[in-house]
Amino acid sequence: MILVIAEQQDGVLNRASWEVIAAAQQAGGPVTVAVPGAATDAVAAELAAADVASVVQVTGDALALYTLDGFVAALSALIAAEGPAAVFLPHTYRTRDFAPGLAVRCNCALVTDCVGTHERDGQRLFVRPVFQGRLLADVAVDGPALVTFQIGAVRADSVVRGAQPAPVRAVPAAVDASAIRQKPEAPFREAKQAVDLTQAERIVAVGRGIKDVERIALARQLADAIGAEIGASRPICDSGWLPMDRQIGSSGQTVAPKLYVALGISGAIQHLVGMKGSRTIVAVNKDPEAPIFEIADYGIVGDLFDIVPALVKELQG
Numbered sequence: 001m002i003l004v005i006a007e008q009q010d011g012v013l014n015r016a017s018w019e020v021i022a023a024a025q026q027a028g029g030p031v032t033v034a035v036p037g038a039a040t041d042a043v044a045a046e047l048a049a050a051d052v053a054s055v056v057q058v059t060g061d062a063l064a065l066y067t068l069d070g071f072v073a074a075l076s077a078l079i080a081a082e083g084p085a086a087v088f089l090p091h092t093y094r095t096r097d098f099a100p101g102l103a104v105r106c107n108c109a110l111v112t113d114c115v116g117t118h119e120r121d122g123q124r125l126f127v128r129p130v131f132q133g134r135l136l137a138d139v140a141v142d143g144p145a146l147v148t149f150q151i152g153a154v155r156a157d158s159v160v161r162g163a164q165p166a167p168v169r170a171v172p173a174a175v176d177a178s179a180i181r182q183k184p185e186a187p188f189r190e191a192k193q194a195v196d197l198t199q200a201e202r203i204v205a206v207g208r209g210i211k212d213v214e215r216i217a218l219a220r221q222l223a224d225a226i227g228a229e230i231g232a233s234r235p236i237c238d239s240g241w242l243p244m245d246r247q248i249g250s251s252g253q254t255v256a257p258k259l260y261v262a263l264g265i266s267g268a269i270q271h272l273v274g275m276k277g278s279r280t281i282v283a284v285n286k287d288p289e290a291p292i293f294e295i296a297d298y299g300i301v302g303d304l305f306d307i308v309p310a311l312v313k314e315l316q317g
């Protein structure tokens with residue numbers, strides 16, 4: 001059995017939970033989904049729509065606010081009781097905090113940032129990028145493993161839904177509140193996003209190849225011509241050339257539009273994980289070796305300052 005640890009905050013499920021459920025389903029065998037928290041009825045009902053063996057609410061007041069000690073205590077007890085072959089988690093900030101301690105407490109291996117799994121000679125292998133994404137390593141583990149999946153590595157919409165809701169059961173969290181050493185402060189709230197790129201059907205994204213802030217107007221012309229939103233790689237947002245809510249990638253938004261046009265973006269792994277779920281990817285880059293071409297459906301090798309005006313002219317013509 002694979003145990004998936006879903007993530008929720010104030011009754012709102014982190015979308016990456018669906019990605020990890022999909023990864024567990026694709027790995028084969030029964031899947032149980034656990035959701036820790038104090039009030040998780042609605043989230044558990046939502047999760048029960050997936051084609052899984054069961055959903056377990058790990059509940060208790062000590063889990064109302066996230067703490068490292070609380071999660072390690074509650075989840076290690078759950079893992080000991082359920083005895084899964086592997087535990088799958090989304091590679092979120094929260095997981096990054098508690099997964100190492102949980103792995104130590106459970107005496108299991110921790111394989112982080114996986115992008116997939118496959119089987120060889122009857123052994124399950126976990127695939128994770130190494131050397132800044134230049135190579136993929138197959139990691140084999142003896143015994144049960146905690147495995148975290150990179151956000152966007154598996155499509156959330158590939159989750160198989162059940163014919164009927166999965167059974168939901170609640171188990172009290174085995175947490176001694178007085179043993180929790182951390183004192184959580186009010187949760188960090190992100191600034192409200194002005195634009196929700198996750199819902200955009202078309203995106204024109206600019207990278208460092210655009211050279212300076214004034215020239216973003218050129219990308220806007222192309223975006224206007226095809227009714228697209230503007231997105232960007234991280235250096236563009238770090239420079240303040242576009243607001244942070246336009247950033248796409250591992251530390252920005254994960255998008256999956258019908259059309260993604262990448263202008264002067266090299267295709268670093270941190271960018272790719274945020275957009276590789278796009279249905280059609282068009283890349284314009286003057287470097288024929290740029291990694292973006294490895295995932296592009298249409299690649300244009302050339303200077304974007306020649307190509308974009310030509311495209312705009314053609315589209316407006």
Ligand SMILES: Cc1cc2nc3c(=O)[nH]c(=O)nc-3n(C[C@H](O)[C@H](O)[C@H](O)COP(=O)(O)OP(=O)(O)OC[C@H]3O[C@@H](n4cnc5c(N)ncnc54)[C@H](O)[C@@H]3O)c2cc1C
Binds near residue numbers: 268
């Ligand atoms: C922890 C961490 C998190 C990160 N999170 C993100 C993230 O969320 N999103 C993100 O995007 N990055 C992220 N990064 C940064 C990432 O590693 C890359 O540095 C970044 O994506 C590179 O941006 P770029 O492709 O715009 O720039 P570059 O890598 O500099 O690429 C510019 C490209 O433009 C091309 N070019 C130059 N001139 C022209 C021209 N005239 N016409 C056509 N092409 C041209 C070049 O050939 C080059 O391929 C993160 C990094 C770390 C360490």
